[in-house]
Amino acid sequence: MVFIFGEEIYGAAIRNPDLIQSLIAKYGLEMPMGEQFWIYLNNLFRGDFGYSFSFGRPISDIIGERLPLTLIMTVPSTVLSLIIGTILGMSLGWKPDSLPKRIISTTCVAIHSIPTYWLGMLLLLVLSLWARVTPIGGAPPVGSSILDFIQHLALPVFVLTIFNVSYVAIIMRGLTVEISEEPFVTTALSKGLSWFNFRLRHLLKPSLPPLISLAAIEIGFAFSGALLVEIAFSWPGMGYTMWQAVTERDYPLLQATFTLVALVVIAANALADLLSYLLDPRVKS
Amino acid sequence: MIRSKLTLAKVEIASIVLLSAVFMMAVLSFMPEGYFGRASSAPYLPPSLSNLLGTNDLGDDVLRTLLQGSRVSLSIGALGAMVSTIIGALVGIFAGFMGGIIDEIMSSFTDIFMVVPALPLMIVLAAYLGSSFLNVVIVIGLLWWTTTARLVRARARQIRGAPFIEGLVGLGASKLYIMLRHVLPNVWGVVFARFVLAVSSSILLESGLSFIGLGDPQNPSWGMMLHFAMTRGALLYGAWWTFVPPGLCISITSLGFILLGMGLEWRYKMSTKSISDLL
Numbered sequence: 001m002v003f004i005f006g007e008e009i010y011g012a013a014i015r016n017p018d019l020i021q022s023l024i025a026k027y028g029l030e031m032p033m034g035e036q037f038w039i040y041l042n043n044l045f046r047g048d049f050g051y052s053f054s055f056g057r058p059i060s061d062i063i064g065e066r067l068p069l070t071l072i073m074t075v076p077s078t079v080l081s082l083i084i085g086t087i088l089g090m091s092l093g094w095k096p097d098s099l100p101k102r103i104i105s106t107t108c109v110a111i112h113s114i115p116t117y118w119l120g121m122l123l124l125l126v127l128s129l130w131a132r133v134t135p136i137g138g139a140p141p142v143g144s145s146i147l148d149f150i151q152h153l154a155l156p157v158f159v160l161t162i163f164n165v166s167y168v169a170i171i172m173r174g175l176t177v178e179i180s181e182e183p184f185v186t187t188a189l190s191k192g193l194s195w196f197n198f199r200l201r202h203l204l205k206p207s208l209p210p211l212i213s214l215a216a217i218e219i220g221f222a223f224s225g226a227l228l229v230e231i232a233f234s235w236p237g238m239g240y241t242m243w244q245a246v247t248e249r250d251y252p253l254l255q256a257t258f259t260l261v262a263l264v265v266i267a268a269n270a271l272a273d274l275l276s277y278l279l280d281p282r283v284k285s
Numbered sequence: 286m287i288r289s290k291l292t293l294a295k296v297e298i299a300s301i302v303l304l305s306a307v308f309m310m311a312v313l314s315f316m317p318e319g320y321f322g323r324a325s326s327a328p329y330l331p332p333s334l335s336n337l338l339g340t341n342d343l344g345d346d347v348l349r350t351l352l353q354g355s356r357v358s359l360s361i362g363a364l365g366a367m368v369s370t371i372i373g374a375l376v377g378i379f380a381g382f383m384g385g386i387i388d389e390i391m392s393s394f395t396d397i398f399m400v401v402p403a404l405p406l407m408i409v410l411a412a413y414l415g416s417s418f419l420n421v422v423i424v425i426g427l428l429w430w431t432t433t434a435r436l437v438r439a440r441a442r443q444i445r446g447a448p449f450i451e452g453l454v455g456l457g458a459s460k461l462y463i464m465l466r467h468v469l470p471n472v473w474g475v476v477f478a479r480f481v482l483a484v485s486s487s488i489l490l491e492s493g494l495s496f497i498g499l500g501d502p503q504n505p506s507w508g509m510m511l512h513f514a515m516t517r518g519a520l521l522y523g524a525w526w527t528f529v530p531p532g533l534c535i536s537i538t539s540l541g542f543i544l545l546g547m548g549l550e551w552r553y554k555m556s557t558k559s560i561s562d563l564l
Contacts (some may be wrong), residue, residue, distance in 0.1 A: 090385055109547075113539035115489060117496055118511060118532030129523050136521070161402065220402040227404060228493055232515065243497055246412050258409050261402060269400050 006183045050256060054248035059256045062241065067260075070230070070237030074222035077157045081164030082215055088165065089172025090203055096177055105173060108166040120232035127155065160226055164218060171214055175207040182206075195241050209276040216272035220265035297548045303541030307534065311359055314352035325479040329524045339526040341510075342517045349427045350510060351530050357506040358488055358538065361421055365487035368426025370433055371481040376470065377437025381463050382445055392438065398429040404493060411499040421494060431480040440472045474553030478546050485542035492535050507531035 052059045092101050106171075128136045135152050177187065180203070188202040227239030234240065238257055245253035330340040338347035356389035380391035407424050414420040444450060445468075453463050492508025494500055498516070500509045514520055 023525055109543060110536075113485065113489070113543055114536045115492055115496070115508075115511075115532060117493075117515075118528070118535065121511070121515065121528055121532070122518060125523065125525055129521075136538055217400075220400070227408075231497065242408060244420060246408060249412075251412075254409060254412060258405050261405050265400060265402055 037110055041184050050252040051255040052245075052250055052256075054244065054250040054253065060254055062253070063238070063256065063260065065222060066237050069235065070222075070226065070239065073153060073156055073230070073235060073237060074160065074226050076220050077160040077164060077226075078222045081161050081168055082218065083092050084161075085165045085168025086172050086204070086211065089169035090176050090199065091175035092169060093176025094174065094203065105170070108170050108173075111162060111166040112170070115228070116159060116163050117232035118153070119229040123155050123159065124233070154237075156235055159229050159232075164221070168214065168218070172207065172211070176203055179206050186232075196285055209280045212272045212275050212279070213269075214266075216268040217250060219268040220261070238270075286379055293356035293551055294546055296544050300541045300544035300548065303537050304545065307355060307359065307538045307541065310352050310355040310534070314349075314356050317379055328520060329519070329527075331524075332526050338530055339524070340520050341524075341527045342513065342519060347510075347527055347530065349535065350505065351507070353507055354507045354531060355534065357418075357501075357504045358491060358508070358535070360489045360504065361418065361425070362484045362538070362542075364422045365425030365491065366424060366480055366483035367427070369429040369483050369487070370379060370476060372426065373430035373479065374437050374469075374472070374476045375432025376430065376434040378441050378464055378468055380434070381438035381441025382460070382468050384442070384445065388438075391434075395431050395434045395438075398428070399435075401428075404490070407490065408495060410501065411494055416499050416501055420483075421491055421500060424494070425490050429483060429486060429490070433476070433483065436475050436479060440475050441468055444468055444471050457491050474549070478549035478553055481542055481549055482546035485539045485546065488535060488542070489539050507535050 016036075028097055050059050051057075052062055092105050096102070096105070124134075124136060127134045134155055185202055188198055193202070226237070226244060229235075230237045230239035231243050238260070242249070242254060242257045245257060326336065326340055326344050326346075328340060328342050328344045330344075332339040332532055336346050336348070338351065339346055376391055376395065380395075381390045407428055410424045410427075411420060414424065450463060450467065453467060463504065491500070491506060492511065495506050495508030496512045496515070498512055500506055500512070502509070505513075508531075510531040511528050514524070519527040
């Protein structure tokens, strides 16, 4: 679909006739559409995403530079939020009616309705502009110290983690509430299992299959949801690249970034399906 | 989260207070030009008596822009939610009631749409369709119907087994007739609660799209105000009055609709877990 729309854009943005000729030859742009699509797919499998007009460079170079920057931001926050969110949600969902637990659950819902990028802007205003604790955004120049890198990374990771934690916690809370009404939970409690053992085997284990598919969604979100945060912090990762592609009307680049996101999401979901097949005896039968 | 009738009342009152404040803003936006201080003056004036929320980079009164933005954000939120809820309800009823191979096809179609990360797809669609009010509504509506479809399908499947449906089939009623006259009224509660929750998400999505710069430049929404604050340097200038109010408005509106939707879901005795399907 992306391919079809992006069709007429090739060649529109460049003025260099030699480059146009070489691109036309390389991507078979004078051939019929079906054939072009075939060439496009072939190139895709060889890691050639095409040519970006706004950057004037091959797209695979740009992605190779910027994908690590997204990963270094999203991997820590995804792992952190899955762990914290699961523990938080489980304790919120066990005997959920106490006042502090209800306040925390409501706060999680409230956090959910705040735009991520706006929270990012507020933090930039307070911490970077007024208190001057953190840098104003962007990635540190190449070769800067690790401390500098962490300083730049801290705020975006914090914002992402807060939002993912609240999302995971809301879902885990719902799962726990549902599971704690099951008869086997009563049995487990009356057996006098230890607190830790009970949590691990009778609350966490039954909620693993939905948690795994949630993790798959989180991985998709790590690429897409981080997009707005990246823009707010001018962090030159994949989301920021997508934004540049949109503002520059650089359709090949937009197409490539979206294809990559879609591939990652499909892979993550296939993996989640496989894992829940291995873990859940009910799925097997 | 919702334990008793008293808590439900609290949730509903809170949501009504939040939402009436927002609707008040939409009404106030019809006041004549210059009612809230001078319509235009120097750029980046801090809040004062003549410009209650200061001015933005173009010297426009922020309060006035904010009020006009409320109209855009609310109407796109409501229209986008309406389109997505209608699609979701139709798909859900059809899949749930027909069952068999039709159900299989429609459900796997729903699953595919559910997995695709919505925001990048919306960005791609909006970039190709061009930014206009209607396109934003279409993009949100086309990509946000999956959860509704799932919930409605589950409900429709329950109803399909009910004795009165068997009776209708025995009387020779057509499937379309049963779906529209007898299944639809029974899933109405689910659909309505989903609609209210969808308004919340589409307001958030719209502001996200506008923040990226894919909103309708003719009708600046709250998200667009944040976009301009980001790209035209209000953030670096430290002009907090240009971007704190619109973000606050988005959060309040979205929270108001979430709370209202939660209350409705509880009233219609839907599962408590469906709150978790907000995204």
